[in-house]
Amino acid sequence: MESFLKEIRGGESVLDLSPRATVGGGVEDVYGEDCATENQLVTPWTYSVASGYSLLRDPHHNKGLAFTEAERDSHYLRGLLPPVVFSQELQEKKLMASIRKYQVPLQKYMAMMELEERNERLFYKLLIDNVEELLPIVYTPTVGEACQKYGSIFRRPQGLYISLKEKGKVLDVLKNWPERNIQVIVVTDGERILGLGDLGCQGMGIPVGKLSLYTALGGVRPSACLPVTIDVGTNNETLLKDEFYIGLRQKRATGQEYDDLLHEFMTAVKQNYGEKVLIQFEDFANHNAFKLLAKYGTTHLVFNDDIQGTASVVLAGVVAALKLIGGTLADHTFLFLGAGEAGTGIAELIALEMSKQTKAPLEETRKKIWLVDSKGLIVSSRKESLQHFKQPWAHEHEPVKDLLGAVKAIKPTVLIGSSGVGRTFTKEIIETVSSFNEKPLIMALSNPTSQSECTAEEAYTWSEGRAIFASGSPFDPFEYNGKLFVPGQANNAYIFPGFGLGLVISGAIRVHDDMLLAASESLAKLVSDENYDKGLIYPPFSSIRKISANIAANVAAKAYELGVATRLPRPANLVKYAESCMYSPVYRTYR
Numbered sequence: 001m002e003s004f005l006k007e008i009r010g011g012e013s014v015l016d017l018s019p020r021a022t023v024g025g026g027v028e029d030v031y032g033e034d035c036a037t038e039n040q041l042v043t044p045w046t047y048s049v050a051s052g053y054s055l056l057r058d059p060h061h062n063k064g065l066a067f068t069e070a071e072r073d074s075h076y077l078r079g080l081l082p083p084v085v086f087s088q089e090l091q092e093k094k095l096m097a098s099i100r101k102y103q104v105p106l107q108k109y110m111a112m113m114e115l116e117e118r119n120e121r122l123f124y125k126l127l128i129d130n131v132e133e134l135l136p137i138v139y140t141p142t143v144g145e146a147c148q149k150y151g152s153i154f155r156r157p158q159g160l161y162i163s164l165k166e167k168g169k170v171l172d173v174l175k176n177w178p179e180r181n182i183q184v185i186v187v188t189d190g191e192r193i194l195g196l197g198d199l200g201c202q203g204m205g206i207p208v209g210k211l212s213l214y215t216a217l218g219g220v221r222p223s224a225c226l227p228v229t230i231d232v233g234t235n236n237e238t239l240l241k242d243e244f245y246i247g248l249r250q251k252r253a254t255g256q257e258y259d260d261l262l263h264e265f266m267t268a269v270k271q272n273y274g275e276k277v278l279i280q281f282e283d284f285a286n287h288n289a290f291k292l293l294a295k296y297g298t299t300h301l302v303f304n305d306d307i308q309g310t311a312s313v314v315l316a317g318v319v320a321a322l323k324l325i326g327g328t329l330a331d332h333t334f335l336f337l338g339a340g341e342a343g344t345g346i347a348e349l350i351a352l353e354m355s356k357q358t359k360a361p362l363e364e365t366r367k368k369i370w371l372v373d374s375k376g377l378i379v380s381s382r383k384e385s386l387q388h389f390k391q392p393w394a395h396e397h398e399p400v401k402d403l404l405g406a407v408k409a410i411k412p413t414v415l416i417g418s419s420g421v422g423r424t425f426t427k428e429i430i431e432t433v434s435s436f437n438e439k440p441l442i443m444a445l446s447n448p449t450s451q452s453e454c455t456a457e458e459a460y461t462w463s464e465g466r467a468i469f470a471s472g473s474p475f476d477p478f479e480y481n482g483k484l485f486v487p488g489q490a491n492n493a494y495i496f497p498g499f500g501l502g503l504v505i506s507g508a509i510r511v512h513d514d515m516l517l518a519a520s521e522s523l524a525k526l527v528s529d530e531n532y533d534k535g536l537i538y539p540p541f542s543s544i545r546k547i548s549a550n551i552a553a554n555v556a557a558k559a560y561e562l563g564v565a566t567r568l569p570r571p572a573n574l575v576k577y578a579e580s581c582m583y584s585p586v587y588r589t590y591r
């Protein structure tokens with residue numbers, strides 16, 4: 001085993017991967033307790049070996065009925081459990097049967113959250129083995145409803161809440177988190193939760209859900225994941241009046257007050273966990289999202305999932321779809337409904353890839369891409385009044401007030417919805433796009449399902465079965481004229497787990513656009529002929545661990561090529577190395 005690991009790690013000894021030994025021989029003094037002077041404050045963490053009743057109450061180590069006879073003896077469990085011993089597989093079968101009995105998705109969500117709080121490994125075993133069935137429960141669409149009702153369903157904290165009350169003490173708050181070796185943080189301020197708007201502190205469901213996918217889909221250890229919600233208030237009047245609301249009961253802080261809290265957080269994270277911790281920004285409103293990414297992109301390892309992850313997954317889908325719709329990327333004309341984080345992020349990455357393929361300047365390739373926002377088509381006469389991230393898309397054209405007008409004027413071959421507004425791809429719009437495309441590519445990215453620009457049924461019916469369709473939240477297969485159409489899920493969940501794993505295993509210290517292209521390329525390559533035959537432009541989520549290992553390897557390879565990887569020497573076989581680093585939820589035997 002050791003020689004195998006040595007080979008895939010490029011000859012480096014396995015022992016070198018353990019926490020770095022200090023001169024004194026202990027593990028790294030993460031919190032500076034050993035070298036603290038007498039007047040410095042330290043956190044008095046203590047560790048003990050769990051046994052007996054407390055072992056059954058510890059979700060990280062509890063195995064429930066799967067504790068063996070020997071473990072029951074050595075860990076004082078006799079009598080605390082009924083006599084039967086179940087295998088993990090039997091526990092999984094029993095739990096899946098009980099989860100399937102719930103009719104209401106939110107009940108399934110709560111059952112999964114309760115399982116995570118009771119038995120973490122079993123939770124991940126269920127999620128990994130039944131990913132296509134459970135993804136819509138722990139992630140979109142159900143997680144959206146969970147966030148809306150988070151105040152009522154809140155049981156135990158699953159992440160860190162950093163509110164304005166903690167201003168000046170953020171570093172201390174981080175030290176309250178029981179895990180020290182954090183590798184990935186997903187942080188939100190709750191202002192744009194999916195397409196549901198400002199959910200304030202209740203947005204916590206999103207970092208929690210995203211990080212459970214980091215583990216299940218990308219293999220990052222659960223203990224290395226930290227969900228964070230920054231609470232600066234909410235402008236959601238319903239929540240402010242809700243007696244069960246769990247967040248600060250005030251309007252959102254903005255300007256300097258907001259910037260200061262975020263800066264304190266970013267500084268404290270780097271101070272506490274070092275330079276290689278990945279901070280994923282999630283579901284911030286666009287007026288903060290672009291600013292934060294630009295501000296911290298040069299000093300921290302930051303990634304905005306809504307701008308960058310979405311761009312990478314959609315580019316992969318478009319590239320894969322070329323096999324079905326024909327032509328090269330540059331042969332196509334793109335029209336977006338929605339010119340925010342997702343829309344302009346995707347547009348920019350498509351233009352970048354087009355520019356790399358054709359050697360044409362970025363300013364030229366951008367001209368193949370058009371965006372519509374709430375005021376109509378983005379055109380040059382609007383330039384002065386546009387937010388900065390929309391300005392590169394203000395092409396020469398007369399004003400067009402709505403999407404239908406834009407579809408008629410631009411004649412796109414690819415129509416992408418990133419508006420957060422449901423049912424905006426009307427019958428007339430889909431019929432018009434289908435009138436000048438043999439196979440229109442239609443992507444309705446907005447989440448959750450209620451906000452999807454159209455349903456799978458609508459896309460297939462109104463295009464008379466000719467559309468290649470993918471959506472942000474899943475839709476069931478749909479039969480039209482005797483043929484079964486299987487819609488793909490264009491969701492950044494394909495990208496961020498593998499992308500983050502690639503950064504972690506290479507010890508990357510910065511994110512670069514070429515890494516997004518690398519991730520996108522490896523995802524597109526994994527679409528098989530069998531997938532294409534069903535009209536799919538993404539491989540199925542059932543193979544996501546393999547997909548993530550491939551994405552991680554490609555991203556890590558790019559990090560080494562760009563000189564931003566710090567784990568040296570570079571492992572010889574990055575796919576095998578990524579696989580060997582992935583967390584397994586199978587129970588361990590206790591001595």
Ligand SMILES: NC(=O)C1=CN([C@@H]2O[C@H](COP(=O)(O)OP(=O)(O)OC[C@H]3O[C@@H](n4cnc5c(N)ncnc54)[C@H](OP(=O)(O)O)[C@@H]3O)[C@@H](O)[C@H]2O)C=CC1
Pocket residue numbers: 192193194195196285286305306307310313337338339340341342343372373374375417418419420421445446447448451471472473490491492493
């Ligand atoms: N599938 C996936 O993986 C992902 C999906 N998404 C989804 O995309 C959606 C948008 O997210 P994001 O880009 O971050 O949001 P933003 O708020 O940044 O952008 C929304 C854009 O939609 C425009 N818009 C809103 N209403 C209308 C309307 N009625 N007609 C035309 N344009 C409209 C806005 O216009 P204006 O600027 O004028 O206000 C804005 O340009 C969300 O539903 C989110 O869930 C996001 C990330 C990933």
Ligand SMILES: CC(=O)C(=O)O
Pocket residue numbers: 140193194195283305306446447472491492493
């Ligand atoms: C998928 C996602 O990140 C979003 O809808 O915001």
Ligand SMILES: [Mg+2]
Pocket residue numbers: 194282283305306
């Ligand atoms: Mg998001």
